[in-house]
Amino acid sequence: xLLFISxxxxxxxxxxxxxxxISFTLLFLAGDPAAALAGETASGEDIEAIRKLYGFDxxxxxxxxxxxxxxxQGDFGESYYFRLPVAPLIAxxxxxxxxxxxxGITFALLTAVPLGVAAAIRPNSFIDRLALFLxxxxxxMPSFWFGLILxxxxxxxxxxLPPSGASSPMHFIMPTIVLGYYAxxxxxxxxxxxxxxxxxxxxxxxxxxxGAPEGRVLFRHALRNAIIPVxxxxxxxxxxxxxxxxxxxxxxxxxGAGYLAWESIARNDxxxxxxxxxxxxxxxxxxxxxxxxxxxxxxxRMRSS
Amino acid sequence: xxTTWLKSSIAGIALIAATGxxxxxxxxxxxxxxxxxxxxxxDSFFNSSREGVVLxxxxxxxxxxRDPVTNEYKGNLATSWEWxxxxxxxxxxxxxxxxxxxxxxxADDVVYTVNFVSKxxxxxxxxxxxxxxxxxxxxxxxxxxxxxxxxxxAAIEFLSGPVSMYPDEYYAKVGxxxxxxxxxxxxxxxxxxxVPGQHFVLEKNENYHDSPKGxxxxxxxxxxxxxxxxxxxxxxxxxxxxxxxxxxADQAEKLAEMDQFTVKNESxxxxxxxSMDAAGRSGESPFTDLRVRQAVNHAINRQELVDAxxxxxxxxxxxxxxxSQFGCVEEAAKTYDYDPEKAKALLAEAGYPDxxxxxxxxxxxxxxxxxILSYLNAVGIETDFKFLQYSALRELNMKGEVPLAFLTxxxxxxNDASAMVSQFFKHGSLDDARDxxxxxxxxxxxxxxxPEERIEHYAKAIERITEQAYWAxxxxxxxxxxxxxxxxxxxxxxxxxxxTTMSWK
Numbered sequence: 001x002l003l004f005i006s007x008x009x010x011x012x013x014x015x016x017x018x019x020x021x022i023s024f025t026l027l028f029l030a031g032d033p034a035a036a037l038a039g040e041t042a043s044g045e046d047i048e049a050i051r052k053l054y055g056f057d058x059x060x061x062x063x064x065x066x067x068x069x070x071x072x073q074g075d076f077g078e079s080y081y082f083r084l085p086v087a088p089l090i091a092x093x094x095x096x097x098x099x100x101x102x103x104g105i106t107f108a109l110l111t112a113v114p115l116g117v118a119a120a121i122r123p124n125s126f127i128d129r130l131a132l133f134l135x136x137x138x139x140x141m142p143s144f145w146f147g148l149i150l151x152x153x154x155x156x157x158x159x160x161l162p163p164s165g166a167s168s169p170m171h172f173i174m175p176t177i178v179l180g181y182y183a184x185x186x187x188x189x190x191x192x193x194x195x196x197x198x199x200x201x202x203x204x205x206x207x208x209x210x211g212a213p214e215g216r217v218l219f220r221h222a223l224r225n226a227i228i229p230v231x232x233x234x235x236x237x238x239x240x241x242x243x244x245x246x247x248x249x250x251x252x253x254x255x256g257a258g259y260l261a262w263e264s265i266a267r268n269d270x271x272x273x274x275x276x277x278x279x280x281x282x283x284x285x286x287x288x289x290x291x292x293x294x295x296x297x298x299x300x301r302m303r304s305s
Numbered sequence: 306x307x308t309t310w311l312k313s314s315i316a317g318i319a320l321i322a323a324t325g326x327x328x329x330x331x332x333x334x335x336x337x338x339x340x341x342x343x344x345x346x347x348d349s350f351f352n353s354s355r356e357g358v359v360l361x362x363x364x365x366x367x368x369x370x371r372d373p374v375t376n377e378y379k380g381n382l383a384t385s386w387e388w389x390x391x392x393x394x395x396x397x398x399x400x401x402x403x404x405x406x407x408x409x410x411x412a413d414d415v416v417y418t419v420n421f422v423s424k425x426x427x428x429x430x431x432x433x434x435x436x437x438x439x440x441x442x443x444x445x446x447x448x449x450x451x452x453x454x455x456x457x458x459a460a461i462e463f464l465s466g467p468v469s470m471y472p473d474e475y476y477a478k479v480g481x482x483x484x485x486x487x488x489x490x491x492x493x494x495x496x497x498x499x500v501p502g503q504h505f506v507l508e509k510n511e512n513y514h515d516s517p518k519g520x521x522x523x524x525x526x527x528x529x530x531x532x533x534x535x536x537x538x539x540x541x542x543x544x545x546x547x548x549x550x551x552x553x554a555d556q557a558e559k560l561a562e563m564d565q566f567t568v569k570n571e572s573x574x575x576x577x578x579x580s581m582d583a584a585g586r587s588g589e590s591p592f593t594d595l596r597v598r599q600a601v602n603h604a605i606n607r608q609e610l611v612d613a614x615x616x617x618x619x620x621x622x623x624x625x626x627x628x629s630q631f632g633c634v635e636e637a638a639k640t641y642d643y644d645p646e647k648a649k650a651l652l653a654e655a656g657y658p659d660x661x662x663x664x665x666x667x668x669x670x671x672x673x674x675x676x677i678l679s680y681l682n683a684v685g686i687e688t689d690f691k692f693l694q695y696s697a698l699r700e701l702n703m704k705g706e707v708p709l710a711f712l713t714x715x716x717x718x719x720n721d722a723s724a725m726v727s728q729f730f731k732h733g734s735l736d737d738a739r740d741x742x743x744x745x746x747x748x749x750x751x752x753x754x755x756p757e758e759r760i761e762h763y764a765k766a767i768e769r770i771t772e773q774a775y776w777a778x779x780x781x782x783x784x785x786x787x788x789x790x791x792x793x794x795x796x797x798x799x800x801x802x803x804x805t806t807m808s809w810k
Binding site: 032033035044045046047049050053078081082083084089144148151152155156159162163164165250251252253255259263266268 | 343345346348351425426428430431432433436481482485486501502503529530531532533535536539540542543545694695696697699700703733734735
């Protein structure tokens with residue numbers, strides 16, 4: 001097990017650095033960082049001055065090595081745009097994104113798994129149709145539109161919730177629903193499909209035949225097996241939510257890490273983008289790892305292999 | 306984070322329970338405003354955004370103030386000034402002014418600020434705002450001289466705009482990053498808190514000096530960054546914002562129909578234009594032919610663009626500068642009436658009877674660019690349309706690889722033609738005309754201290770640029786301000802929100 005973990009960890013570090021190197025190269029190809037930094041009102045001389053000041057006139061590999069050395073020591077440098085150290089900037093934004101991500105995935109799981117189970121118990125029933133309708137709607141509705149509809153209903157018409165911002169838990173209700181609803185359909189369909197397959201298997205028939213109560217059959221025998229692919233999917237969805245909640249963060253003015261990444265790319269703010277990409281890739285790695293551990297716990301066969 | 310969260314959640318629920326929503330504005334004497342863009346740094350020398358200018362005018366003061374309506378220069382931190390010679394300005398400073406942190410304002414602050422910002426290695430973001438200054442010299446506690454690198458007649462305009470005075474001791478201690486987080490100035494508003502890029506809270510400066518900006522009336526200003534215009538409108542509807550600006554024309558039209566909001570439209574200094582590669586920097590370019598450039602100018606129905614798309618206070622512009630700018634002589638500009646037939650004839654004359662295909666670049670206002678390209682298509686100029694990030698287009702532009710581009714320029718709200726025409730026609734890296742005659746006239750106009758002479762040479766340059774049709778200047782931009790009926794405010798034509806001129810009805 002220890003060997004397994006250290007192997008995975010070594011691989012994870014390699015993946016993180018490959019990702020950071022590729023992103024570094026891509027950012028350089030995307031546009032002149034000095035021109036982006038100088039802003040719209042700068043003259044050619046301003047841009048040249050900035051190029052020298054930030055060392056953009058050096059070879060790209062030297063700049064990357066420079067960044068890498070500092071990053072290893074935990075120094076992510078200063079944001080070109082904000083002129084503030086990157087680490088606290090990202091930490092502050094991540095707390096918003098993490099809150100949103102955890103709430104979103106919880107909401108998605110709490111709605112999708114019960115719905116998927118219910119739909120699988122009675123295929124083609126009203127509840128199955130309802131679940132299908134909800135998942136199709138969730139997949140088809142763009143989040144910016146759904147977000148605005150919620151704002152119109154709950155913030156403007158009813159006045160129950162604040163339209164945007166992050167200053168209280170109330171502010172997170174609508175973003176959680178929008179973000180969670182986006183992840184829900186896939187989780188629900190997978191739960192339903194998994195349950196349908198498991199419910200028709202021999203060991204469920206055996207369990208029922210020996211007279212096990214239906215609840216025990218469903219949750220102890222069936223769901224435990226059906227949920228395994230769902231755990232992996234949820235881990236990927238969680239990673240996606242942390243890095244990709246740009247639209248939701250933008251609509252609800254949540255100033256999270258996703259929005260920061262999006263904006264920083266447009267601003268060619270290399271230190272911020274680099275640090276964020278590293279953090280996001282770490283998230284994916286950590287969540288996939290956790291999902292594997294969780295699956296191993298759910299399925300003893302995985303533990304032995 | 307967790308504990309403050311818990312506290313704020315309890316406080317939030319309590320507040321909502323008690324008031325049925327946190328919607329109170331006038332009662333708390335707090336004006337709530339939205340910014341669209343995340344401001345990079347509140348330190349005004351280290352940002353280049355409109356939001357930064359708004360905060361700069363609230364937090365700091367310059368030596369001079371330009372009345373945004375009459376364009377008259379008045380003393381602010383200086384009470385008087387005079388030119389000692391062509392490159393030396395002497396100021397008498399106002400006595401009894403203190404910074405928000407209690408530091409008294411005197412000649413040392415001016416000397417420190419000017420000497421700091423004028424040094425290139427200190428990295429002031431917009432070098433042009435400060436690089437005309439050589440240094441400052443203290444004569445006595447309330448007399449100071451600013452030495453210029455060379456003759457620079459727009460000095461007064463710059464000193465009334467982007468050059469604010471900073472407290473020497475504090476700035477020496479905290480630097481630009483510290484100033485960005487805890488700004489200290491002499492201005493009408495003090496900074497209570499800054500969450501970088503997101504949230505800015507200001508409070509009235511009770512000890513504000515007798516400034517031409519006027520005394521602040523509203524006690525608190527609460528500014529949040531809300532990137533999505535629709536969300537801003539939702540906040541406005543739900544009563545949790547009082548003022549939004551830079552509202553798109555179609556949204557503003559809808560808001561104007563509602564009784565509870567005031568919608569005001571004002572012009573900005575931003576000018577939209579087509580730039581053509583007349584010098585042939587991008588290789589074989591049809592635009593090296595004057596007749597092709599004239600054809601482009603005749604092909605575009607500017608009035609229709611203004612009426613259908615820009616609306617509001619936008620106007621057709623024929624000059625390579627904004628008409629209110631000193632030296633931007635409108636009469637000198639040659640105008641081209643909308644005449645597609647003439648455009649086609651000119652193209653045929655130039656050897657393109659069936660037109661040609663060119664790349665057209667743009668970086669903002671895609672719908673305007675698309676309207677422009679349809680006019681060009683109509684006379685036979687087919688376009689390969691490329692929409693890029695500003696920095697990417699800028700880079701191509703500087704390398705001289707852009708045959709035709711729809712560009713805009715806002716002049717940093719500096720009311721002097723040198724801030725626009727001289728930026729693009731003095732053989733710099735962005736100059737696609739490279740006309741020696743224009744260069745000669747602009748050089749005189751930019752450095753002469755005789756206003757008459759300046760006007761004469763700007764007029765000559767403008768005449769030459771428009772006769773040669775190096776650009777197709779098109780229109781000025783406008784912006785919409787939307788605020789609740791409880792707010793009293795008259796926006797100005799320079800796209801700067803001035804909190805000192807806002808009050809409750």
